[in-house]
Amino acid sequence: MTDKTMNTVDSSPVDATKRTLLKGGVAAAVITLAPGITLRTVEAAVTGPATQAKRWGMLIDATAPEGVWDLAVEACKAEQGWGSDHNKSGKANAATDPQWIRKVSIKNPKTGAKASLPVMCQHCANPPCVDVCPTGASMKREDGIVLVDKHICIGCRYCMMACPYSARSFVHEPVEMQKPHMPRGKGTVEGCTMCVHRVDKGQQPACVEALNKAGSDAIMFGDLNDPKSDISRAVSKYVTQRIRADLGVEPGVHYRGI
Amino acid sequence: MRSASRILSLTILGFAIVIMGLGSGLSAAPAQAGEVPLPNPAKAFKGEQCVEPIDVMRRDHFEFLKHQRDETLREGIRGKKYSLNACIDCHAVTSPDIAGGKLRTLKPFCAECHSYAAVSIDCFECHSGAVQPGIGSEIGKQSALPPNHEQLKADKALITLLKGHLDPTSPQGGTGQ
Amino acid sequence: MAADTTIYKEIEGKGGDYYSLVGWLAVMAAAGFGSMLYMEHYGHVVTGMTNAVVWGTPHVFAVFLIVAASGALNIASISSVFGKTQYKPLARLSTITAVALLAGGLMVLLLDLGRPDRLIVAMTKYNFKSIFAWNIILYSGFFVIVLTYLWMMMERRMVPYSKKMGLLAFVWRLALTTGTGSIFGFLVARPGYDAAIMAPMFIAMSFAFGLAIFILVVNVAYRASNRPLGDFILFEMRNLLGVFIAAALYFTVTQHLTNLYAAEHAGIEAFILWDGGIYTFFFWVVQIGLGALFPLALLFNPATGRSCQGIMIASILVIVGGLAQLYIIIIGGQAFPIPLFPGMEVSSSFFDGAVHPYVPSLLEILLGLSGMAVSLLIIAIAVKYLPLMPTSLSDAKVDPNHVAAE
Structure with missing residues (x-):
């Protein structure tokens, strides 16, 4: 069994408003693979949770x-x-x-x-x-x-x-x-x-x-x-x-x- | 008098069952008689590995989706690992039954196992499940489904694993649904 | 009075009359279920309901049955809570009528939902600030409490506790009708609602509607099963019905007088009382005339008030008037436009500022009637399999002051 992992990096530019919303930063999927199967990860800027600071x-x-x-x-x-x-x-x-x-x-x-x-x-x-x-x-x-x-x-x-x-x-x-x-x-x-x-x-x-x-x-x-x-x-x-x-x-x- | 009270209590019980049955009866899928072919869902045409190992996905995908839907809708937490649109991005397939095979949607992929397991979901009452602009934009650029994707991409090991998992006679069978 | 010597017995329920009654009721229930399936398939677009009149005829029937349910329990409450022993023999039938009416009403409400398949959601997810959610608890509790009460009356060992249970059932039913009235009373946005008087008015309405239905049930059941039904108990119920009609009328008068006094409510009052078309007609002719004044005249006129037919006609009219009253409250209250900008003329593509048209569809009427059919079906089946009806309600059995004639 081969274990492969792939880390993703938040390299995408994020605008200022969006940055204020970021909390978790990046969700990177680190995956253990079944035989013969390569990896796919999801990366995206995570927003939220919404708070009462805003109205x-x-x-x-x-x-x-x-x-x-x-x-x-x-x-x-x-x-x-x-x-x-x-x-x-x-x-x-x-x-x-x-x-x-x-x-x-x-x-x-x-x-x-x-x-x-x-x-x-x-x-x-x-x-x-x-x-x-x-x-x-x-x-x-x-x-x-x-x-x-x-x-x-x-x-x-x-x-x-x-x-x-x-x-x-x-x-x-x-x-x-x-x-x-x-x-x-x-x-x-x-x-x-x-x-x-x-x-x-x-x-x-x-x-x-x-x-x-x-x-x-x-x-x-x-x-x-x-x-x-x-x-x-x-x-x-x-x-x-x-x-x-x-x-x-x-x-x-x-x-x-x- | 004693028997009367027994009849009454049975009536109460029956009443409760009818009320509860009414709810479930409306959503239950009709059971199919005879041999049902093993599910054989199309291999994801994009990427080689889902967001979790396949056995985890098989067992818990709905928990992930349900948890994520509540977080997204009620708290505005977006962009995390699990998302229905991400499912569509990789797993949507064409089917002759849907829009004459011109539309790539998630429905046939989900239906493959759900009809086998007699699971009725109502995601698609509101989610179109179709590949549309806006899906995949977070993850990567959208790609079209190759017409012969199953031959191209189908992984023999994966199909064997799946079949073994679903076959009640095999040593690892029966553990799944 | 000595120990209760009333003998309760199941009805025969074998004749062609019984089976044709049950058959017709089942057909009506099935028609309602069919309507629901049709509505579910095509969406509510096939009904008369719209985005402006969001609750329609099914809700008129559903609320009527739910309100009447708590009223039908009154005969049992009067006997065990208020100690009027002449009503005691009817207590069992009264409780089963109450349960049957509530079940029929809830069924209509449920089958009209946009997503009736999500009943389980309604039962597991509660927003405790919602009067609707409180009602779900009140309705479920009503079934449990009233059926337990019935069981205690029927189970010899439990009879001593039945009085306390009856008191609980009585308190619960008051809470339930308060909750039903408050569904409308709590709506601040619409001038037809937003009034605390809705709660007590619904309680008064429930007394009248529930008793009217119960009088009909008793009459039909005793005549059809050839059991003696004396005038005494009938006249007692007649007097009670008269008082309840007057009470409901009193609240209606108070509601409209209060509104008429406030210039703010002149619009809705003019709509209901003067120029609202069908709603004005329903108010004066059906609710007030046919549903209250005429039945009062029938009940207290010596000629008609002493005849079984007179009392039954009065009861039917109370039911018709009650449906009209709920039609005015539920549909009239929505047909009148929400004041978005009070004092201004408002118009838009979404019917702002205009009276919203509504025509009930056949589907809705079938669904509503099926609720009534299910209620009657439950009663018809219950009296066949459970000893709910005394073998005799003759004056000799019921009247504590009865002196044998001749």
């Missing part, structure tokens, strides 16, 4: 031109793979197709003043969806991102009853060709993940990145706990408001210009 949040500028919100919605669909589930059944069904983020138009009936803004999961600090979930599938990460653990979601939809923002959708139809980073399945509940798979790698959520590429900073993303972050500075500069702040759920998504 991810967003600041949305409701005075931005309306068109950018359509761009954000399309970017989310493309990144996460929702919005085309009816392809199999062949017909779109507005009432049952998932919507992780939507453009909401508001109008003051007395004055006629109008605004338009995107609404998605508000990533509450006290999320009602997490409180009511019987199995703990609806959960909040230490860094404030609210997710559905579809491994243990039983599809009772109580979180959808509890959410003040209608932020979650139930998957009403079979889904195929889900994105590798975003498993989705019939009979479970889903919603905005704040692009957790990107955030963990030090990237921006897809909607933010798409807007940035288009030259808009209408959605700002960052760590609300870090006083030096752009979002913290902006939040301390402008009076922001949060949707249904009266409920005390402490959303992580701030708006200005409503």
Whole structure:
């Protein structure tokens, strides 16, 4: 029996944000082999665990031109793979197709003043969806991102009853060709993940990145706990408001210009 | 009266069994009659050794995946040794039953042993299992499956080992599932 | 009164009537199971439920049965906890009715899940902050406690303990209905819910719905098995039903008066009471008119209140009114839009600011009815194999003040 091992070295350049996330550094597989079989190892930068040191949040500028919100919605669909589930059944069904983020138009009936803004999961600090979930599938990460653990979601939809923002959708139809980073399945509940798979790698959520590429900073993303972050500075500069702040759920998504 | 209480307690017991059976009955795979051919999963076309020795993988792969899925989803720990996408990267194969053989997915590889052992998993209810952009980017560049990968790569020693392991009549058989 | 001389005996359960009843119930149960398989295969897209109305007709039936279950236990509680001995002979049937209704309701709830195959997850993973998870414990406990209570009443050696068990069952059932009402009471986001009154209102509703079902079960079971059923026990239950209907009505009135007083809730109140279309119709005509006022009139009118038919019709109406009330609470409460920006006109592609349409699908109705069928099936089978029904409920057997006529 020949024993071969191979050590791997973290030689890949890692950007600054990513480095702060590193904990385990590198996972190197050291393997004892069966006869005649050579070695294969996995190497990758290990991220996490998420801690309370961070509080991810967003600041949305409701005075931005309306068109950018359509761009954000399309970017989310493309990144996460929702919005085309009816392809199999062949017909779109507005009432049952998932919507992780939507453009909401508001109008003051007395004055006629109008605004338009995107609404998605508000990533509450006290999320009602997490409180009511019987199995703990609806959960909040230490860094404030609210997710559905579809491994243990039983599809009772109580979180959808509890959410003040209608932020979650139930998957009403079979889904195929889900994105590798975003498993989705019939009979479970889903919603905005704040692009957790990107955030963990030090990237921006897809909607933010798409807007940035288009030259808009209408959605700002960052760590609300870090006083030096752009979002913290902006939040301390402008009076922001949060949707249904009266409920005390402490959303992580701030708006200005409503 | 005595017999009545016995009937009642049996009723309670039966009720519990029905309730429990309802859950398992929904997910249980139908049993196949007759001789079931031994599983013969395709050899990984990429690399020569899995992240753990083969007997460990055979026994504990689901524990690794389950542990890792919870860490990843609930704590944001990514990039560790075990990952379903890494399984796809190496083990996804084509099958005439899936997308006319045009798509390389993990399903046939998993199904090979799972159907033999009558194990029903629901990973693929949500995970597509298909090779797509984004898979393998952490590990290495993506490669296409050679059409004759089984002949090219199949390791005789490995297949023999596997067959011996699964054959209840062999000395080391029966220890696996 | 001397020692309990009531004789309990299984019913014959041999005639064609019995088998056709059981057969039809089994067919209905199978239809519900078939609906579930169809829904599982195609997804919930085949139902009337949507991302805005996430709980539909199955939940109306499920909650109705669960609420009625705890109410059906009342006859047993009244006899052992409150010492009303005239109800004692019906205690066994009352407990089995309670268990059967809960089982039927839970089955509907379970079969409507997006992933019913994950029942084991629901039973092993608990989020202890969730009222839903508390309810799972309350429901499981209800089965254990009520069946133990039944066993203690039936097992001679255990009879002395049955009274304490009855008290526990009574406390537990109050907790259970509080939990069921709080499923809605705890929802801060929706103006139709978010009220502590949901818990006591559901308890009052459970008294009325459970007793209405029980009166029908007793009547049908005694008539079909040719056992004597005296007026005394029937009139006792009639009086009780009247009080319970009034109690449920009182909570409904209080709920809406409180909401009407707060300008904040003007929207939802106008929706239910004035311009909500089907929900307004259900409220005034079915819940209040047919489900409360008309049955009260039937029960306390000397002509109809002293006839078995009158009491049975009143009971049926209470059930119809109860289903309407839960339809208004569950579906009406979701159909009314969540106020995202109070005071503003809101619109979006996700139905913000608009009343959400909902039409029940046949699948949902079949699934809901199958829960009722399963409940009745359990009762029908239980009375055949267990000595649950007294051989006679004639006035001579039941009425403590009965004086033999002639």
